[in-house]
Amino acid sequence: MSTTVDTRTSRGDRVAILLFIVAGSLLAGWSVIQSGLAIAAAAGNRDVRVLADFSGTTAHAPIGPGGAMREVELESAYVSAPQLPLASFWALIARELLGSVAVAGIVLCLIWLAVNVLRGRIFSPTNTTLVAVASIGGLVAWAAIALLNTMVANGAIALISDREFDIPVMSIPLQVVLLLAFAAAIVSTAFTVGDRMRRDTEGLV
Incomplete structure (x- = not known):
């Protein structure tokens, strides 16, 4: 059986945590709504x-004097596909579902963690698990969504160009992955060490 240290939070801390919980709930609701709208818009698989x-990739845009066309270099752009290949269509659905679920x-996880902190339970096995799940789960979901988005884009461009245009493969920046993984490891380690110190301290009492 685990015990917890009764850590009282100030009124300002409680207000901040409650605002965090409200903001998180609104964010989750907004994400679900946006995913639902995206799925509804693509449900007919027409003009996606x-x-x-x-x-x-170079292109031309009317940015010169009098709207004259000038060459620009694209990084990303929206395209409208008359219809997506079946694999790309289901990848789009999976991407939206995964995004909202993630x-x-x-x-x-973070609201659960905030509630525990609000109750004075900061370092505990439950909180360590919540931090680890949120961090690692977010990293894995982000990578999976990027992969699914690549499948959707490749299918759309292949159909529009009749496979004559080679779209660059959307890659995940290694630096970002390493940074997120490092941040997740640091936070998880901090809670693990904090929980261990709590148990050691309780053992001395």
């Missing part, structure tokens, strides 16, 4: 709007 990566799951 897709964000694609065009890194290094946001809701992470928010749930």
Whole structure:
């Protein structure tokens, strides 16, 4: 059986935590609504709007004097596909579902953590697990969503160009992955060490 240290929080801390809980709930609700709207818009699989990566691709835009066309370099742009291939269509649905589930799951973990802190339970096995699940789950979900988005964009461009345009593969920046993984490891380790110190301190009492 685990025990917890009764840590009283100030009124300002309680207000801040409650505001965090409200903001998290609104974020989760907004994410679910946005995913639902995106799925509804693509449900008929006609004229589907897709964000694609065009890194290094040149195009022309009316940015010169009098609206004259000038060459620009694209990083990303939205395209409208008359219809997505079946695999890309289901990848789009999976992307939206995964996005909403991931946001809701992470928010749930953080709200649970906030409630525990509000009750004075800061370092505990439960809180350590919540931090680890939110951190690692968010990182995995982000990578999976990027992969699914690549599948959607590749299918749309292949259909529009009749497979004559090679779209750059949307890659996940290694630096970002390493930074997020490092941050997740640091936070999880901090809670693990804090919980261990709590148990050691209780053993001395």
